[in-house]
Amino acid sequence: MKEAAASPIVAELRARIQRLEGGRAHGRTVLPFGIKEIDGRLPGGGLAFGALHEAAGGGNGAIDGAAAALFAAGIAARTRGKILWCVARQDLFAPALAQAGLAPDRVIYVEAGDEKSVLACFEEGLRHGGLGGVVAEVARLSMTASRRLQLAAESSGTIGFAVRRWRRQAEAAEFGQPTASVTRWRVTALPSAPLPVPGVGRARWRLELIRCRAGESADFEVEACDGKGRLHLPSDLAHGPDQKKAGRRRAVS
Amino acid sequence: MVLAADAAAQAAGLRVRMPVTKAQALVKGLVVMDADPAGDAEALERLALWALQRYAPIAAADLPDGIVMDVAGAAHLHSGEDAMAKGIVERIAAAGVAARAALADSWGAAHALARFAARPAIIIPPGGSAKAILELPIRALRLPKDIVDGLRVLGFESIGELAATPRAPLALRFGSELGRRLDQAFGRISEQIDPLRPPDLIEVRRAFAEPIGAAETIARYTGKLVVQLCQALEAKGLGARRLDLVFHRVDNRIEAIRIGTALPVRDVKRLTRMLCDKIETVDPAFGVEIMRLAASVAEPLEDKQTISSLTEEPEADVSALIDALANRVGEDRIYRFAPVASDVPERSVTRIAPLAPDTGEAWPDHWPRPSRLLPVPEPIDAMALLPDHPPVSFTWRGVRRRVKRADGPERVFGEWWKRDAELVAVRDYFQVEDEAGERFWIYRAGDGEDAATGSQRWFLHGVFG
Numbered sequence: 255m256k257e258a259a260a261s262p263i264v265a266e267l268r269a270r271i272q273r274l275e276g277g278r279a280h281g282r283t284v285l286p287f288g289i290k291e292i293d294g295r296l297p298g299g300g301l302a303f304g305a306l307h308e309a310a311g312g313g314n315g316a317i318d319g320a321a322a323a324l325f326a327a328g329i330a331a332r333t334r335g336k337i338l339w340c341v342a343r344q345d346l347f348a349p350a351l352a353q354a355g356l357a358p359d360r361v362i363y364v365e366a367g368d369e370k371s372v373l374a375c376f377e378e379g380l381r382h383g384g385l386g387g388v389v390a391e392v393a394r395l396s397m398t399a400s401r402r403l404q405l406a407a408e409s410s411g412t413i414g415f416a417v418r419r420w421r422r423q424a425e426a427a428e429f430g431q432p433t434a435s436v437t438r439w440r441v442t443a444l445p446s447a448p449l450p451v452p453g454v455g456r457a458r459w460r461l462e463l464i465r466c467r468a469g470e471s472a473d474f475e476v477e478a479c480d481g482k483g484r485l486h487l488p489s490d491l492a493h494g495p496d497q498k499k500a501g502r503r504r505a506v507s
Numbered sequence: 508m509v510l511a512a513d514a515a516a517q518a519a520g521l522r523v524r525m526p527v528t529k530a531q532a533l534v535k536g537l538v539v540m541d542a543d544p545a546g547d548a549e550a551l552e553r554l555a556l557w558a559l560q561r562y563a564p565i566a567a568a569d570l571p572d573g574i575v576m577d578v579a580g581a582a583h584l585h586s587g588e589d590a591m592a593k594g595i596v597e598r599i600a601a602a603g604v605a606a607r608a609a610l611a612d613s614w615g616a617a618h619a620l621a622r623f624a625a626r627p628a629i630i631i632p633p634g635g636s637a638k639a640i641l642e643l644p645i646r647a648l649r650l651p652k653d654i655v656d657g658l659r660v661l662g663f664e665s666i667g668e669l670a671a672t673p674r675a676p677l678a679l680r681f682g683s684e685l686g687r688r689l690d691q692a693f694g695r696i697s698e699q700i701d702p703l704r705p706p707d708l709i710e711v712r713r714a715f716a717e718p719i720g721a722a723e724t725i726a727r728y729t730g731k732l733v734v735q736l737c738q739a740l741e742a743k744g745l746g747a748r749r750l751d752l753v754f755h756r757v758d759n760r761i762e763a764i765r766i767g768t769a770l771p772v773r774d775v776k777r778l779t780r781m782l783c784d785k786i787e788t789v790d791p792a793f794g795v796e797i798m799r800l801a802a803s804v805a806e807p808l809e810d811k812q813t814i815s816s817l818t819e820e821p822e823a824d825v826s827a828l829i830d831a832l833a834n835r836v837g838e839d840r841i842y843r844f845a846p847v848a849s850d851v852p853e854r855s856v857t858r859i860a861p862l863a864p865d866t867g868e869a870w871p872d873h874w875p876r877p878s879r880l881l882p883v884p885e886p887i888d889a890m891a892l893l894p895d896h897p898p899v900s901f902t903w904r905g906v907r908r909r910v911k912r913a914d915g916p917e918r919v920f921g922e923w924w925k926r927d928a929e930l931v932a933v934r935d936y937f938q939v940e941d942e943a944g945e946r947f948w949i950y951r952a953g954d955g956e957d958a959a960t961g962s963q964r965w966f967l968h969g970v971f972g
Binding site: 313314315318319320321322323324325327335336338345346347348349350351352353354357358359361362363364365366367371374375378379382383384385441442443444445446452453454455457458478481 | 823824825827828829831832835836840841842843844845846852855856861865866867868869870872875876877878879880881882911912913914938939940942943944945946969970971972
């Protein structure tokens with residue numbers, strides 16, 4: 255991180271805190287997005303392994319969780335090993351996950367029936383340690399539950415992804431409640447990239463990093479996962495508003 | 508005398524206990540076979556053995572015409588009692604035998620309901636058995652024939668009438684058997700199933716001088732039994748696929764735990780953990796006298812070389828996790844999706860076992876697919892130009908959306924080789940995007956011109972991410 259490089263004292267303090275928190279002994283520690291703008295905002299330069307992350311959809315996405323699931327699938331696609339996907343009731347369409355780079359052979363689904371079992375399976379998967387990642391679709395995630403999941407992830411070094419989706423729009427306000435997850439994202443669909451001909455272009459998302467432990471929140475406009483699970487910055491925005499805003503903030507602080 | 512008559516025979520007018528000569532007079536060319544009670548008993552024994560390996564840790568033949576199982580602690584492997592009972596009936600029916608199943612609180616009640624209830628598979632919720640059997644005829648009580656006839660002479664028809672009558676005069680006349688059978692049916696006195704044990708069963712047991720009851724104690728002895736069992740398995744080169752841990756309680760009842768694994772396992776730690784996860788489902792009551800651990804299904808387990816290359820990182824073994832999860836949520840609730848060559852979206856995926864070998868196949872990638880597929884396509888009100896334009900706007904779940912961009916149509920033809928109704932059926936799929944950028948997968952049933960191809964109504968089938 256640039257700020258860290260600027261002041262060695264802060265960097266040393268960070269390292270010491272990290273040692274105190276423990277559990278960073280698992281080879282690779284982060285999974286970068288491969289986009290400078292996003293990775294720069296995340297401590298360590300990417301999504302931490304051995305940690306719990308959260309994503310929810312904005313607007314209607316809070317109910318169907320379609321974009322959030324694809325966001326998680328894209329991240330899972332870039333890890334190695336099998337993925338465990340826990341749902342209460344199955345409504346995922348596997349061909350879409352395959353189009354986000356997550357091959358059907360890699361994903362094992364658990365249809366747990368209710369929220370409590372989903373969390374139990376989620377934790378079991380995180381503790382196992384042999385998986386590339388664990389994704390679970392849950393509505394309620396209490397502080398206690400998320401702390402358990404976070405500790406389970408830390409103990410094994412597996413990346414955990416909670417896709418939050420609710421039955422009703424009103425319940426989505428729960429996303430404001432604190433949890434122990436390391437990063438929290440909101441993915442909202444935006445009008446797709448304009449094409450010179452009639453048709454629907456590549457999907458675009460507004461990606462809001464609502465919370466990030468040891469980092470600042472930010473938001474990005476990105477193009478949705480390609481066939482290998484990678485996001486892209488839209489070319490017309492790559493040096494656009496987001497960058498300028500970031501520059502201003504740095505100048506002030 | 509005719510001893511058994513199936514549905515076809517009954518339709519032809521044959522009845523049980525009808526003289527053979529009369530039956531031969533009714534049906535021309537009737538083939539008469541001698542009754543073979545010993546052969547029947549043997550076949551039932553074989554069926555019970557099959558049930559033991561497949562369904563429940565405690566199973567036995569219930570002569571002369573049934574099998575009895577104690578499914579407590581085993582139904583979770585077959586996604587619940589309801590699915591299990593139906594599955595048993597369907598499986599036996601597939602073998603060409605008409606079967607009926609009932610699940611109740613006591614052996615007596617289940618016996619009566621299986622034979623005299625209207626439905627072929629019936630589940631009585633805990634505590635409801637006493638009420639459920641009141642309407643059944645007294646023949647259902649497993650009483651000797653002369654007692655049943657005597658009761659009928661006295662005017663008794665149903666179990667309910669019998670249960671409401673004072674017991675003493677009946678006992679005086681018919682002996683204690685009647686009261687015992689009634690109590691067994693109502694679950695007032697226990698009736699132990701003498702479990703069938705195949706001769707080559709790998710089994711270890713431990714009897715306790717002093718009954719044990721605490722969960723920790725049970726867990727400790729479970730661990731010891733697993734060690735012994737694994738040694739026995741190792742001597743034979745086998746691994747366990749199904750393990751039954753049976754507890755004989757001091758009050759002469761049996762409790763059982765059953766676990767299943769996806770691959771043969773002989774790992775002490777893993778088996779102990781899976782069994783201990785289930786201990787909370789056991790009620791030791793006043794204590795457990797004997798613990799018995801058996802590998803009811805065992806398969807050859809060969810040691811295999813794990814690392815084939817020095818440079819390549821071995822793929823982690825997840826079978827332990829799969830087993831743990833399968834024992835928690837049920838075996839058929841954990842799966843992978845695999846492609847099927849079908850253009851109809853809901854038929855293009857199939858569920859395969861989580862540990863099935865990798866297929867390496869994928870779906871064709873020409874068209875984007877929605878990440879959420881609605882279980883049933885929902886009808887929407889749409890306004891569109893026929894025959895092949897996407898809608899201008901549509902209303903789904905009460906929200907009207909204006910279509911800004913659209914892609915399509917992607918025409919999907921019905922699979923006429925599956926159903927006649929799909930001979931000319933057509934769906935035209937469109938990907939549409941509304942003003943907010945949300946994308947939906949909608950289709951029109953029919954090609955927009957020919958009424959034979961579908962109702963021409965619009966449906967929403969999926970949501971894109």
